[in-house]
């Protein structure tokens with residue numbers, strides 16, 4: 001044990017002396033490892049970041065919210081048949097309200113894009129969503145400040161609205177929006193309240209860029225024709241009974257649509273889970289491919305290390321001969337060169353990690369990233385492994401050298 | 411007297427692959443006793459170094475029997491041989507063979523590292539041995555900061571530091587001028603006086619005359635093996 005420690009210490013000191021003696025060469029060699037570890041780490045960081053961002057974003061859809069729509073979010077069904085389905089009607093919401101027992105709230109939502117202005121400020125094409133007062137409960141969202149429209153305002157088709165965070169930023173950079181009247185495609189709407197910022201990857205689907213107005217106001221200003229897409233948004237009473245609620249909704253919808261038992265559904269009940277279920281294997285595949293490709297750069301780095309170690313062993317044949325002549329066993333010589341290769345790789349790995357960290361800070365400005373601490377340890381472990389694997393053949397060649405031959409070497 | 415080395419019918423053949431094989435040693439038998447001072451002479455290519463390498467466990471014979479301190483080493487594996495080289499043999503080479511990047515102290519410490527001696531003990535013994543060869547003031551010099559004679563004295567210190575059973579010197583003065591060569595020979599002679607067993611390879615008759623016994627090799631065979639009747643001793647002034 002003591003001997004092993006002495007050996008380890010001697011091995012480290014030899015390798016650092018040798019690395020220092022060949023600074024330029026060591027730098028160039030470790031470059032491969034630096035780039036490899038950098039690539040792998042940045043890739044892992046980006047993948048992790050996107051996953052976290054996705055999960056966070058998916059939450060915006062609500063884990064307990066079902067979306068009854070004409071189209072499925074994710075599908076492998078024939079596009080033609082789906083496209084020919086009839087559009088949903090806003091009054092389905094009333095039917096569901098009346099017949100469903102497992103739900104908390106239901107609200108129809110229609111949407112269009114229109115320019116909105118306040119004074120000189122404008123937002124080019126926010127989603128104008130027409131819905132009812134029940135939306136607040138059906139979506140399970142809360143306002144940052146102010147209030148949503150009431151049942152009276154909803155039924156009366158009043159010119160009132162609640163707006164998302166991005167809309168606030170654009171129209172009211174320095175003002176309190178509540179009580180102010182904005183114009184949506186020229187029509188005045190008074191702001192009752194606004195939502196907190198949701199962010200995430202699905203900006204389009206969050207409240208951020210939306211202006212919610214009563215359904216009836218929507219109808220009179222923008223129309224709800226035959227072709228307008230309608231979403232019936234339903235929040236289940238108990239997340240545990242999500243599947244039951246879905247079955248119940250399906251039944252009600254089939255009755256509303258007068259479907260015979262043999263007919264297939266001509267609507268879809270979407271939920272957040274569909275997104276995560278779809279995204280997870282995709283992200284896993286992307287991660288595997290990404291890590292494989294970046295792993296190749298690490299392999300190239302490892303080959304560089306092997307090459308330099310072969311060179312180092314050849315150059316130091318005489319030294320190896322001397323060490324063997326005065327009694328260094330094979331194992332010690334082997335260990336010495338393995339330590340040297342591993343040291344090179346660890347140095348490269350640490351630099352690579354550092355560069356990756358800096359990179360992730362920069363990338364974070366555009367794309368969410370996250371460097372989990374475990375990545376640091378994994379990267380160091382990978383560096384050591386690459387060093388040991390790449391260094392093994394050269395080290396083995398050194399260890400099995402014949403001392404007499406080695407001493408004769410100049 | 412105890413036998414330190416016993417060689418019986420040692421043969422070393424280099425198979426040259428197709429070309430005629432080189433018979434570097436042919437049937438060499440030799441016994442070396444404790445505290446003997448043996449000189450091996452012979453023309454270039456006569457097998458002196460080959461014999462030394464076999465005695466020093468750096469090389470293994472093609473056939474024959476080799477006993478070191480009564481232990482059969484001809485059947486030992488690499489690691490056992492490394493251990494013998496480390497603990498029992500002190501080798502001094504013509505070309506010094508010091509680690510160029512390490513200072514004198516570290517060079518002398520090296521065999522102790524492989525012997526598993528603790529750091530402080532190592533340092534103490536290496537320093538002491540360097541002082542013994544009058545290099546106490548040069549311990550932190552690297553080989554290229556030392557003269558040829560000083561380098562060879564570092565090498566002698568390295569050979570001595572483990573208290574080996576035998577010191578093998580293959581033309582230790584071959585790369586030195588006459589004066590420094592003499593200093594090294596004086597040092598080796600002193601070691602012999604202190605009880606060390608010494609085997610020395612040399613070209614020079616006047617150097618060999620200081621030994622107890624001279625062996626002449628020719629074409630890998632022992633041509634003569636005789637006691638030196640009128641031994642000479644060195645009278646060089648104490649080196650500084």
Ligand SMILES: Nc1ncnc2c1ncn2[C@@H]1O[C@H](COP(=O)(O)OP(=O)(O)O)[C@@H](O)[C@H]1O
Pocket residue numbers: 424432433434452453454455456457458459460461
């Ligand atoms: N590795 C080797 N391969 C082939 N021949 C060798 C090898 N080493 C030594 N020899 C040959 O063995 C003979 C003895 O060599 P050596 O012991 O070095 O002689 P000396 O030291 O007496 O000059 C020489 O003919 C030399 O060429």
Ligand SMILES: [Mg+2]
Pocket residue numbers: 458459460
């Ligand atoms: Mg020779």
